[in-house]
Each structure stands twice: as structure tokens, then as C-alpha cells.
């Protein structure tokens with residue numbers, strides 16, 4: 001049975017057995033100093049509408065919901081440290097730990113993780129580069145996140161390089177047709193789009209991460225049947241990737257809205273135990289509407 005907890009994550013971590021988790025991925029709030037929020041809108045045909053679409057047709061937009069969580073910490077390291085210590089304790093001896101952050105805190109987090117895991121257990125700093133959103137003209141526009149990879153034992157850990165989906169060469173003409181057809185193993189710099197604003201993957205939860213990133217992490221650093229933990233779960237991207245790749249999972253979030261989004265996302269998954277959250281039976285689930293502009297709106 002997979003588990004989803006509506007709870008403060010430190011208490012859940014303390015309840016988990018030592019050495020019991022094969023892979024941990026976390027994407028904590030980045031300490032941006034702001035409230036992270038996203039509003040979903042619904043669009044309907046209406047002659048009096050406020051928006052013009054294809055062939056000059058008029059549409060009316062209305063707000064459906066706003067999802068939000070706080071991303072402001074007075075002392076970020078003091079918040080993180082006990083959670084990372086617990087993560088290290090529950091991680092299996094062959095386990096891997098992925099820590100997703102951005103340029104604002106990555107250097108402090110690296111020092112903290114070196115202290116807890118040991119510098120010899122640091123494997124990679126993955127740069128996830130994307131190309132989306134406003135560009136400041138006052139400095140180089142920051143367009144990447146940082147994902148730090150640590151293992152518990154640098155002499156014994158899972159890394160399935162043969163399982164990783166290969167990517168096209170940048171200059172296929174230089175490597176010959178056979179190699180070009182096979183593609184190459186991704187490096188520690190990952191070019192990947194953010195979750196498309198009107199794509200099927202979109203849940204409406206702020207800071208949702210793309211499935212492509214999660215799938216790559218899970219296929220490289222775990223095996224089918226393994227147990228994966230994400231204790232800053234948000235919209236549950238880790239859980240969905242686990243279902244697709246036949247891993248088991250434990251997800252934790254302390255935001256009611258995250259749990260609501262996950263309950264929609266996993267509406268067809270029967271093997272989930274919901275802890276501290278009253279998940280609606282499938283038949284009572286809210287209507288999910290694909291709007292005329294292709295955006296998915298969840299109507300409560």
C-alpha cells in the first residue's frame with residue numbers, strides 16, 4: 001500500500017524505521033521570501049466574454065481556485081536540518097537522496113548536506129535548465145534549479161545507467177549514424193521544459209515539477225518495487241512517477257490544498273492509504289473539466 005500523509009513532515013519522518021527507504025526526493029520551499037500561489041481559471045463561450053479566441057469567438061473567464069503555500073523562513077537552515085538528519089537515518093544503506101533547490105539557498109544547503117551525509121557521499125549537482133518566464137534586464141536572468149544528489153554509501157548505491165532514457169546528441173553529424181541513433185546518456189545538465197501551462201500534466205499547484213525530471217531520477221536511482229519517499233510532496237509528482245514506474249511511495253505534505261490536488265491526481269489509484277485526510281470516494285469526486293483553451297480546471 002502506498003501512503004499519503006496530511007501532516008507536518010518531521011513527525012512523519014520520526015515515525016519511519018531506520019534504513020527503510022530506497023530513494024528520497026525532496027523539493028522543499030526554496031525560501032523565496034514570497035507566498036507561492038497559482039490561480040486556475042475556467043473559460044466558457046460567451047458573446048459578452050472578456051477574451052477573444054480562435055476565429056474571433058468571445059470567451060468569458062472566471063476564477064476557479066487559488067492554490068498557495070508560504071515560502072518564507074526566518075532561519076531556513078534551522079528548519080531543514082532536523083528533517084535532513086531524519087532523512088539520512090531512514091535512508092537504506094544503498095539509498096540515494098535528491099535535494100531540489102535553487103540558486104538562492106543551494107550553497108548553504110550543500111554545506112549542510114556535506115555535514116550530515118559526509119562530503120564523500122556527494123555525487124552530483126544537477127542543473128535543471130529551462131527557458132520560461134520573465135527575463136530581468138538588470139542581471140543574467142536566472143533560469144535553472146539545482147538538484148544535489150547524495151548517497152548513503154559511495155561504495156554501494158543504485159545507479160541504473162542502462163535504464164536512463166537517452167537523449168539526442170547536440171551535433172549528431174559528429175558521432176556517426178549508429179551512435180546518433182542510440183542517443184547519449186544525459187549529463188549533469190538537464191534541459192527540460194517546465195510543466196506546460198496548458199498541458200495535460202498541469203495540476204494548478206504552484207511550483208509543480210515536471211514528470212520528465214521525476215521519471216529520470218526514479219529510473220536511475222531505484223528499482224521496480226522499491227520504496228520512494230517525498231516529504232514535501234506538493235501536487236504528488238513523485239507519486240505519479242512511482243505509479244508509472246512500478247515503485248511504491250510515501251508522500252507527505254502539510255497543506256490542505258496539496259492534499260486536495262493529490263486526491264484528484266490519484267483518483268484512479270486504489271492502492272493508496274490516506275492518513276489524516278478524508279479522501280472522497282471516486283463517485284463523489286469533483287468534476288474535472290477540460291476548457292476550450294485546453295487548460296484543465298478542477299471545479300469543487
Ligand SMILES: C[S@@+](CC[C@H](N)C(=O)[O-])C[C@H]1O[C@@H](n2cnc3c(N)ncnc32)[C@H](O)[C@@H]1O
Pocket residue numbers: 007008009010027028029030069205206207208209210231232233234235236237238252253254255258
Ligand atoms: C515546492 S513544493 C513541492 C512541489 C512538488 N515537487 C510538486 O511537483 O508538486 C513544497 C511543498 O512542501 C510543503 N511543505 C512545506 N513545509 C512542510 C512541512 N513542514 N511539512 C510538510 N510539507 C511541507 C508545502 O505545502 C508545499 O506543498
